[in-house]
Amino acid sequence: MIRTMGLTTNEEWLFDFTLEELSTLSLQWYWVDLDRPSLEEESLLHSFFQFHPLAIEDCLQRLQRPKMDYYDGYAFFVLHSLCQDDLEAEELNLFLGEDFVVTFHYNKLQELPEVRDKIVQQTKRWDRGSVFLAYLIMDKVVDFYFPILYQIEDHLNDVEEQLSPSTVELSMDYVFEVRSDLLRLRRTIYPMRELLYRVLNSDRLGLTLHEQRYFQDIYDHLLRLGEIIESNRELTADIRDSQLSINSNRMNSIMMTLTIISSIFIPLTFIAGVYGMNFDHMPELHWHYGYFIVLFVMLLIGVSMLLWFKYKGWLRI
Known part of the structure; x- marks a missing residue:
């Protein structure tokens, strides 16, 4: 499925136009989202957009580590979204050019429709273009990490408060399961933090100081997420030690x-x-x-x- 939207030179929104119409439309910037593409739509990465073969290969071979590559006229990003149910990472590929953003993903992502709605509902001017759109997508992806970690943190606090000799065995099973989940989250969040660090310190992207502040905000969120992961890991270690102490005292x-x-x-x-x-x-x-x-x-x-x-x-x- 291909979804398109763009902002004309007359500050008007256009939606669901075909790729063939791009050459005839007067657009400040546009966004093409390849959502769960078919084989024919996959081929557009090469035949229509003429992206670099290595970038196309990274799109088709999942699951790549979050990263950023530079090519002539655009930058290529591999982002990781998180599935709320099983905490599995889902790859989101993003091509950022001077006047376009192309996203490519095999799974349905909740973040992108919310970004699209936010753009339409905003009353301010969107003359900041494709860079700001890329920021919104990355920011929304990172924002979806927080509810997952907050839920884990709340459950751990409940386990710690209810810890007793009668619940120790169930608590042990849950704590080891949570530590496994935190490890999976860490494998997603830490590479994303490295990616944002590269974005902030990249000269080739040509970000203005104003644009850097927005990406700095995402980086700060990822730093906070890293702190939450480490504090939760320490909390699971404390609960585990308490459980071992209860077992030892009981024995x-x-x-x-x-x-x-x-x-x-x-x-x-x-x-x-x-x-x-x-x-x-x-x-x-x-x-x-x-x-x-x-x-x-x-x-x-x-x-x-x-x-x-x-x-x-x-x-x-």
Whole structure:
């Protein structure tokens, strides 16, 4: 699908014109969006726009790392959008010329319709042209990163507040899943930050100081996103350490209980073992109240050991 829009020299918007009409229209700048293109529409990159073969190859072979390349008369950008559902990166290719922007992508992207609506709804003049349009597209792509990270951050805060021995196993599974998601986000956001750094420090793009301020704003957003990722990774590490501490304390409590039970039964087992031997000459075996005396001694030993463990602070009751 091909979507087109442009601004005429008379400050009028034109929409959905054909590529063949470009040569006859008096446009200040135009935007051609190749949305989930067919094979015939893919061929337009070479046959109509005559872009460099290496740039076309990067468009057709996904998924490239975010980058910027220079060619005669235009710059080529590889951007990464994020799918809200599975956090998979989706490639958006952008060609920026003096009076045109061409975008190419295989997946449906929510950012581009919002950019198109924003352009139409703006009442101010759009004589800043294609550079400002490229800024809007990049800015909208980056803006869509924030809800994803904020949602992860809110969930992590909820997990930390509700952390308890009864929820520790579920929390551990969730934390490792979140750390995996943060790693995927990091692989997208950090290269995008490097890309914007190159844009800001590029002489070949010829950005004015006014235009650089807009791209600096995107770069600042990416710096903020990087900080959120690192803080969330630290938060997952803290939750993981807390979970390990809870597990360790629970295990220590279980081992202490079992040890105390074993310690109490050791002397009782010894007494029972002694009087369980089959010797004929054991005087206690013939006492009339011997059985009750032995039971009393065993009870006395057990209670005394419990009181002693309690006194030493080893028994938490």
